[in-house]
Amino acid sequence: MKNKFNRSLQKTALGACLAASISPAAFATDFSVSVENLTRGIHFTPLLVAAHTDGTALFSAGSAASAELQAMAEGGDSSGLETMVDGLGATRVSNPASGLLVPGASTTANLNTDGTSNDSLSIVGMMLPTNDGFVGLNAIEIPTEAGTYTFYANGYDAGTEANDEIRGSGAVGESGFPAPGPIDTGALSAGTDGTGVSATAESFVHIHRGALGDTNSAAGESDLDSTVHRWLNPIAKITITVN
Amino acid sequence: MKQDIKPIKSTVLRMGAVLSIALVLGACSDNDDSSSMDGDDPMAAVSDDSMMALPAAFDVMVTNITAGQPISPILVGLHSDAYKSFSTGSPASVSLENLAESGDNSSLMSDWNAADAVYTTASGNGVIVPGDNETVTLELDQGDLTSSGGLSISVLTMLVNTNDAIAALNSQALASMEVGDSQSFTALTYDSGTEANSETAESIPGPAGGGEGYNATRDDLRDEVYVHAGVVTASDGLATSTLSQIHKWDHPGVRISVTRIQ
Numbered sequence: 001m002k003n004k005f006n007r008s009l010q011k012t013a014l015g016a017c018l019a020a021s022i023s024p025a026a027f028a029t030d031f032s033v034s035v036e037n038l039t040r041g042i043h044f045t046p047l048l049v050a051a052h053t054d055g056t057a058l059f060s061a062g063s064a065a066s067a068e069l070q071a072m073a074e075g076g077d078s079s080g081l082e083t084m085v086d087g088l089g090a091t092r093v094s095n096p097a098s099g100l101l102v103p104g105a106s107t108t109a110n111l112n113t114d115g116t117s118n119d120s121l122s123i124v125g126m127m128l129p130t131n132d133g134f135v136g137l138n139a140i141e142i143p144t145e146a147g148t149y150t151f152y153a154n155g156y157d158a159g160t161e162a163n164d165e166i167r168g169s170g171a172v173g174e175s176g177f178p179a180p181g182p183i184d185t186g187a188l189s190a191g192t193d194g195t196g197v198s199a200t201a202e203s204f205v206h207i208h209r210g211a212l213g214d215t216n217s218a219a220g221e222s223d224l225d226s227t228v229h230r231w232l233n234p235i236a237k238i239t240i241t242v243n
Numbered sequence: 244m245k246q247d248i249k250p251i252k253s254t255v256l257r258m259g260a261v262l263s264i265a266l267v268l269g270a271c272s273d274n275d276d277s278s279s280m281d282g283d284d285p286m287a288a289v290s291d292d293s294m295m296a297l298p299a300a301f302d303v304m305v306t307n308i309t310a311g312q313p314i315s316p317i318l319v320g321l322h323s324d325a326y327k328s329f330s331t332g333s334p335a336s337v338s339l340e341n342l343a344e345s346g347d348n349s350s351l352m353s354d355w356n357a358a359d360a361v362y363t364t365a366s367g368n369g370v371i372v373p374g375d376n377e378t379v380t381l382e383l384d385q386g387d388l389t390s391s392g393g394l395s396i397s398v399l400t401m402l403v404n405t406n407d408a409i410a411a412l413n414s415q416a417l418a419s420m421e422v423g424d425s426q427s428f429t430a431l432t433y434d435s436g437t438e439a440n441s442e443t444a445e446s447i448p449g450p451a452g453g454g455e456g457y458n459a460t461r462d463d464l465r466d467e468v469y470v471h472a473g474v475v476t477a478s479d480g481l482a483t484s485t486l487s488q489i490h491k492w493d494h495p496g497v498r499i500s501v502t503r504i505q
Contacts, residue, residue, distance in 0.1 A: 036331060036332060038331055038469055038470040039469065039470065039472065040434060040464060040469055040470075040471075040472040041464060041472070103464075103465070103469065104331070104332045104465060104467045104469055105332070106332060187464060188464070214480055215475075215480055215481055215482070226475045226479065226480060226481065227440060227475055227481065228464065230472040230473055230475070231470075231472050231473075232432070232470060232471060232472060232473050232493060232494050233494060234431075234470065234494075235470070237331065
């Protein structure tokens, strides 16, 4: 028998606690986390899936991003976040998809938190192509009873880089977005030679307002394609199976 | 394996035309617009077993909360928890493609009525314009309430001023309900992945286009159902689009309220 908790978008956005936690008695120690990319044309960079203690978080909407979150959101580099969560004694799986998680694809991470107090779960990965967009599941309470649980994750903007929407760099502090592999060529690739959307970094983490894009792949303001690289929240479906 | 979910099950459908009681719910005008449902299997077991078998009944009210997307006649089904009409990341069935591209729910309803896992189905009477709502009533045999298959609901409808967008509550588990209880849900919109999102007048069957509905060709970016990215529209730079800003939407697109009335 399975349980499903379909949370409202708003609840997810606010990172509110799961409404129906059952008995606090037994901790989930052995569970899998499946992440499905629900978007039309946005790739996710290698995901960080981390179980950590209550009261800790990788980011907080409304507050400035940490340098570690910035590196993930601007360039897909999660090494700083990994070091950070390892220092907190987190249980983590990095890069379960062994590379980019393409639109429509799923990947699964298995975690075992036996002997820890890691009863919150967070997931982050950069959205490509965006300047500093990332998919985020923010410190949800890990269900404790055996069953299958569904959550949805939204797209956030780290607020650290101007959304100029043109090719550039994934390095922190450098403008533009990196364009590896399928972002460079193919049906879901970004355009070239955009002049750049006029924008400034917002300075705080927030729900991403979405991409502008345009329909000119070799000019225009944006290197994003408005018919390919837009999205509506949620952008990922998270399925937790507690064994 | 703990959790006790609502094991309800139902069976056949009969006709029910019950005036929907004014649910409190909120906001928009309530239409007292109940509709008939097609019985699924007229000879099946239900009915007249006598008084101990008075069926349960549920009103399902669907409200269009988009700005400018009329939605096609709603298709509503009650079924076991395991039944799904589609899965994101997988291709749409031809029946779903029909609904998503033309708004015609008859093929999918036939599929549902032929499936053992589906207890009862109902169709709305017509298009629901933005801000409006419609209520359909479904009956469930009491004898099925203890089924181990559980009770879930699916609601599907096309956003008609699109190539192939649907709003769907896709196999949502219902908690156990007493008479008078209500549960509310909101629906995401999905791209069925079966038709390119050209947004041209020729390809959009709704009033903004007046074009073609179903076409068997599958030419979207990929042949899979996924969460809809929204429409671009001519107002936002897609020159070939027959749509304008009024046709844009965000999630959720539809609100669904389920009330047990009997």
